[in-house]
Each structure stands twice: as C-alpha cells, then as structure tokens.
Amino acid sequence: METLQTIINHRTIRKYQTTKIEPEILDQILKAGTCASTTGNMQVYCIIVSSDEKIKEDLWAAHFKQDMVKQAPLVLTFCADFNRFNIWCKLRNANAGYDNFLSFYTASIDALLVAQNVAIAAESFGLGICYLGTTTYMADSIIKILDLPENVVPVTTLVIGYPSEIPDLTDRLPLNGVVHYEKYKNYSSEQINRIYSEKEGLLSTKELIEINKTENLAQIFTDKRYSKKDNINFSKSYLKVIENQGFMNNEL
Amino acid sequence: METLQTIINHRTIRKYQTTKIEPEILDQILKAGTCASTTGNMQVYCIIVSSDEKIKEDLWAAHFKQDMVKQAPLVLTFCADFNRFNIWCKLRNANAGYDNFLSFYTASIDALLVAQNVAIAAESFGLGICYLGTTTYMADSIIKILDLPENVVPVTTLVIGYPSEIPDLTDRLPLNGVVHYEKYKNYSSEQINRIYSEKEGLLSTKELIEINKTENLAQIFTDKRYSKKDNINFSKSYLKVIENQGFMNNEL
Numbered sequence: 001m002e003t004l005q006t007i008i009n010h011r012t013i014r015k016y017q018t019t020k021i022e023p024e025i026l027d028q029i030l031k032a033g034t035c036a037s038t039t040g041n042m043q044v045y046c047i048i049v050s051s052d053e054k055i056k057e058d059l060w061a062a063h064f065k066q067d068m069v070k071q072a073p074l075v076l077t078f079c080a081d082f083n084r085f086n087i088w089c090k091l092r093n094a095n096a097g098y099d100n101f102l103s104f105y106t107a108s109i110d111a112l113l114v115a116q117n118v119a120i121a122a123e124s125f126g127l128g129i130c131y132l133g134t135t136t137y138m139a140d141s142i143i144k145i146l147d148l149p150e151n152v153v154p155v156t157t158l159v160i161g162y163p164s165e166i167p168d169l170t171d172r173l174p175l176n177g178v179v180h181y182e183k184y185k186n187y188s189s190e191q192i193n194r195i196y197s198e199k200e201g202l203l204s205t206k207e208l209i210e211i212n213k214t215e216n217l218a219q220i221f222t223d224k225r226y227s228k229k230d231n232i233n234f235s236k237s238y239l240k241v242i243e244n245q246g247f248m249n250n251e252l
Numbered sequence: 253m254e255t256l257q258t259i260i261n262h263r264t265i266r267k268y269q270t271t272k273i274e275p276e277i278l279d280q281i282l283k284a285g286t287c288a289s290t291t292g293n294m295q296v297y298c299i300i301v302s303s304d305e306k307i308k309e310d311l312w313a314a315h316f317k318q319d320m321v322k323q324a325p326l327v328l329t330f331c332a333d334f335n336r337f338n339i340w341c342k343l344r345n346a347n348a349g350y351d352n353f354l355s356f357y358t359a360s361i362d363a364l365l366v367a368q369n370v371a372i373a374a375e376s377f378g379l380g381i382c383y384l385g386t387t388t389y390m391a392d393s394i395i396k397i398l399d400l401p402e403n404v405v406p407v408t409t410l411v412i413g414y415p416s417e418i419p420d421l422t423d424r425l426p427l428n429g430v431v432h433y434e435k436y437k438n439y440s441s442e443q444i445n446r447i448y449s450e451k452e453g454l455l456s457t458k459e460l461i462e463i464n465k466t467e468n469l470a471q472i473f474t475d476k477r478y479s480k481k482d483n484i485n486f487s488k489s490y491l492k493v494i495e496n497q498g499f500m501n502n503e504l
Contacts, residue, residue, distance in 0.1 A: 001376070002254035002255055003254055003255045003258045003372060003373070003375075003376035004280065004284055004373055004376055006255045007284045007287050007369055007372065007373055008283070008284060008287050010287050010288070010289070012289055027427070028256065030427055030431055031260070031427060032256055032259045032260060034424045034425070034427065034430060035259050035260050035262050035424070036262070036368065037262070037264055037371070037381075037382075037383045039385045039478075040385070040473065040477055040478060041422055041423070041424075042473065042478075043424065043425055043429070043430055045430065046430050046431070046432060046436070047430060047431050047432070048431075048432045048433075048434075048435065048436060049431060049432070049433050049434075050433075050434050050435075051433075051434070052434050055434055055435065081430075083438070083439075084429065084430075084439060084444070084447070085473075087439055087441075087444050088444050088447075088448055088470055089470045089473070089474055091441055091444055091445070091470075092467075092468045092469070092470035092471065093467065093468075093470075093471070094468070094470035094471040094473065094474040094475070095474050095475070095480065096474050096480075097474065097478075097479060097480020097481070097483050097484070098478075098480075098483065100480075100483050100484055100487040101487040101490065101491055102388065102389075102483045102484075102486040102487040102490060103478075103483055103487075105360075105388060105490065106385070106388070108357075108360070108364075109364060109385075109407070109408060112360075112361060112364040112365060112368070113364060113367070113368045113371075113383075115365070116288065116364070116365045116368035116369065117259055117368065117372075119289070119365075120255060120259065120369075120372060121255070121256055121259055123255075124253070124255035124256055129289075130289075131289045131365075133291045133292070133358070133361075136354065136357060136358070137354075145435075146432075146435050146436050147435045147436045147437075148436050149436065149438050152436065155361070156361060170293055171293070172286045172287070172293075172295065173286070173295055175279070175282055175283060175286065177295070177336065178286060178295055178297065178298050178299060178333075178336075179282055179298070179299050179300075179301060180298060180299070180300045180301070180398075181300075181301050181302075181303075182300075182301070182302050182303070182304050182307055183300065183302075183307065183397075183398050183399045184298070184300060184398050184399045184400050184401065184404065185399075186335070186401055187335075187336060187339055189339075189343055192336070192339050192340050192343055193343070195336070195340075196340055215344075215345065216344045216345075216346070217344070218340055218341045218343075218344035218345075218346035219344065219345070219346040221292065221294065221337075221341070221346065222341055222346040222347050222348050222349065223346070223347070225292055226291075226292060226294075226349075226350075226355075227349060228347065228348075228349020228350075228352075228504065229349070229504060231349050231350065231352050231354045231355055232349070232352055232354075232502055232503065232504050234354040235352040235353040235354040235355075235502045236502055238353065238354060238357065239353055239502075250484055250487045250488055250491070251484065252480065252481060252484050
C-alpha cells in the first residue's frame with residue numbers, strides 16, 4: 001500500500017531546502033514520467049528541466065514571482081510537443097496533419113499524464129512538488145525563455161525539491177461532490193450546501209474570508225483569485241499562443 | 253520503491269476478466285483520485301463511474317466499439333466540470349466568470365491529473381487500465397449518454413478491471429528524446445534517427461508495417477491511425493462541444 005500512501009500523502013510544498021537533487025534520482029523520476037500512457041504511444045510531449053540560476057530567475061519572473069520557483073532546485077516545464085514527431089514524419093516522407101486543435105489537446109493530455117507520474121515519483125523519493133497554474137497564463141513569456149519552437153506549447157510546470165516545511169493535508173470535497181454513478185446527476189441547492197459545508201466551516205476558510213474582506217469563500221475565488229477579467233485575458237493570450245505555435249489550422 | 257515499481261510496470265490492458273471490483277477498493281481508488289493537485293484546490297472536475305450494462309454498451313458504441321469497454325467492469329469518464337462550482341458561486345452571490353477557454357483548459361488539467369492518480373491507484377491494487385483517446389473525438393455522444401449538463405466536457409476515459417492478459421511493457425523513446433536540459437534544443441536529422449532507431453528496429457514495428465502496407469512506422473501514424481482529415485474533423489467537433497457546453501465566451 002506504499003503507492004496509495006504516497007498518493008494520499010500529497011501536499012503542495014511552497015518552501016524548499018537548497019539541497020540539490022541527485023542526478024540518479026532525477027533520472028529515475030524522469031523515466032517514471034515516460035511510463036505514462038500517451039496517445040498511440042506517440043509521446044507527443046517534452047519536459048524542460050531547468051536548474052540554471054539565470055533561467056530560473058526568468059521563469060520566476062514569468063510565474064508571478066512566486067518565491068518557490070527560485071528556491072526549489074528544479075523547475076520542470078511540461079509541454080505539448082508535436083515538433084519532434086513532425087520532424088520524424090518529414091524525414092520518413094510521412095504527411096503529418098498535426099497542426100490543429102485536436103492535436104494540441106491530445107499532446108496536452110500526454111504532457112499532463114506524464115507530469116502527474118513525475119509528481120508521484122518525486123514524492124516517493126521524499127521530494128516536494130508544486131504545480132504552477134501560471135504556466136498557461138504566461139505561456140508566451142515561457143516560450144521565449146525556454147526557446148520553444150513551433151508546435152510546442154507549455155501546459156504545466158512543477159517545481160521540485162526537498163521540502164523545508166510539512167504543511168497539513170489540504171481539505172478536499174467529499175467523494176459525492178466529485179463522483180457520479182452511471183450518469184451525471186445535477187445538484188439541488190441543499191446538495192451543494194452539504195458538499196461545501198465542511199470546506200466552508202474550516203478555521204482556515206474563516207481566516208481567508210477575514211483577510212480578503214469578502215462575504216464568503218466563493219467570492220474569494222470569483223473576485224480575488226480567478227476573476228472573469230483575468231480569465232478572459234488569459235483565454236485570449238493562451239488561444240493566441242496555441243495559434244502562433246501552429247495548432248489552429250482547422251482546414252484540410 | 254513500490255510506488256516507482258507500480259509506475260514503471262504500467263501496461264495498457266485490453267483484455268479483462270469479468271470479476272467485479274470490490275466497492276471498498278473502488279472507493280479507495282476514487283479517494284486517491286481526489287488527492288491530486290487541482291487549480292486553487294477548486295476541484296473543477298468530475299468522475300462518472302459507469303458499470304450498468306446498457307450505459308456501458310452505449311459508451312462502447314461511442315468509443316469506436318472497442319471490446320474492452322464492454323468487457324471491463326468499470327468505465328470512468330473524467331470531465332472538466334465548472335457546473336458544480338458555478339452553482340455554488342450563484343448560491344453564495346459570487347459572480348462566476350468561468351465561461352471561457354482558460355477555465356475549460358484549467359478544468360481539463362484538473363481532470364487529467366486526477367485521472368492519472370486513479371490509474372496508478374488502480375494498478376497498485378493489481379487492476380488493469382486503458383485510456384480511451386476516443387473521448388475527445390466522440391465528446392458529443394458521450395455528453396448525451398451520460399447526461400452531462402452545461403459547463404461539463406468529457407476529457408478522457410479509463411476502463412478498469414482485473415486483467416486477463418499481461419502484455420509486454422511497451423517501448424518508450426530514450427530519455428533524451430523527450431527531455432531537454434535548461435532550454436529546448438531543436439533536433440538534427442541524425443538526432444531524430446538516433447531517437448527513433450530502437451523503436452523502428454523492433455520486430456513488432458516490422459510486423460505493423462507489413463500489416464498496414466506502409467513504407468515505415470511514421471506513415472502508419474499519418475496515413476492510418478491519426479490522419480489529417482480525422483484530426484481536422486475531430487478538432488471542429490471538439491471545439492464545437494467546448495462552445496456548446498458554455499466555455500467559449502471570451503468577452504467581458
């Protein structure tokens with residue numbers, strides 16, 4: 001049951017020791033990444049492993065200057081990548097048709113399953129991880145920093161290092177808040193209240209509401225953290241990146 | 253190192269025993285799913301667990317009639333889901349702005365990290381899994397079969413059951429085929445040839461080329477499995493689904 005324990009004990013780590021990760025351990029973690037299922041075993045993803053201080057500083061600036069990006073020894077950027085596959089097809093006189101949204105999305109799925117394998121493998125070595133949602137917001141800057149060519153789009157980022165904190169486990173909604181049996185059953189107001197009651201009752205939630213000066217937890221998400229205005233702006237910029245990187249030709 | 257072994261021993265299972273999965277085991281697997289990181293801990297995903305023979309038959313038809321969908325006792329459909337979150341926001345007088353592409357993509361990331369947790373947890377119990385790439389192709393049909401409401405889009409599917417085969421491990425590209433250090437380094441023809449040489453030299457590859465009557469492996473992908481025409485059609489239909497489900501409003 002070690003595997004299940006590793007998964008259940010996951011917590012996001014935001015404070016890291018400066019200790020470097022041993023190259024043999026990094027290699028095993030990356031190899032574990034490649035064991036994930038990918039569409040047709042095409043492996044249309046790549047992982048950029050950055051440890052150089054200058055590159056990490058540029059990535060830190062792109063990722064909203066979150067300290068852990070500079071602090072953790074490794075920043076792993078996971079990308080949807082049809083570049084390598086397309087070059088191979090061209091060399092083999094095969095007519096690649098992967099310049100469209102479906103191909104981008106397929107490659108995103110590959111990259112994300114690999115990322116989660118890497119996260120779990122890293123945690124099994126006692127390392128801490130943190131996903132950076134800012135990857136999609138700032139994809140354009142990340143492309144420049146990491147020299148990503150056409151047909152490569154950053155999807156998510158993991159910072160990895162030995163933790164210098166062990167935070168409590170984060171709350172999760174009860175299983176019936178995210179699982180449906182057989183078909184989707186839509187929610188009554190009572191059901192929603194019940195699903196969110198534990199989360200809304202937490203002391204940490206009350207503290208958050210006080211700090212953010214909102215009426216409740218939901219308003220922290222809508223007004224402070226993930227506002228409509230930001231979402232619309234980031235939608236536009238990410239769609240533009242997908243197009244610029246060559247994934248929006250939807251004509252034969 | 254049990255965790256690493258579980259990850260490394262992953263193989264896609266296409267033949268299943270009819271043995272049902274014990275409810276206590278399923279519960280542990282689903283709970284392991286919920287332990288994945290999600291954006292801002294919003295958990296904007298859902299899992300539809302289908303075991304009913306009629307529903308599985310409908311899903312089987314949607315998933316290109318792949319036998320394992322009927323054979324395996326469980327079909328798990330992972331969806332990007334802002335429906336529950338939006339209802340909660342409305343009940344709390346919070347102005348949700350999640351009707352855009354960024355929100356869809358964010359919710360997709362949540363769904364995929366959860367799916368991979370579920371896959372690994374299932375494998376740690378000796379169960380076999382298979383991802384169904386047909387989920388994005390046939391999203392429209394799956395929405396109807398599973399009664400998915402607005403703001404819910406199917407992203408991937410896992411079939412799960414006790415395996416009745418133990419296939420060989422699938423080949424993977426060498427690590428330098430998918431990993432870059434510091435920044436992306438584009439490939440020379442020689443490098444591509446080297447990266448693909450082991451894969452192209454496999455006996456199974458030679459057999460595949462014979463069966464498919466192509467000149468090489470790359471042409472099996474471009475001409476038989478993932479053709480430009482299919483990709484364009486599925487791009488259009490998936491983008492339409494994303495729009496119909498309420499995720500393409502990119503105006504304030």
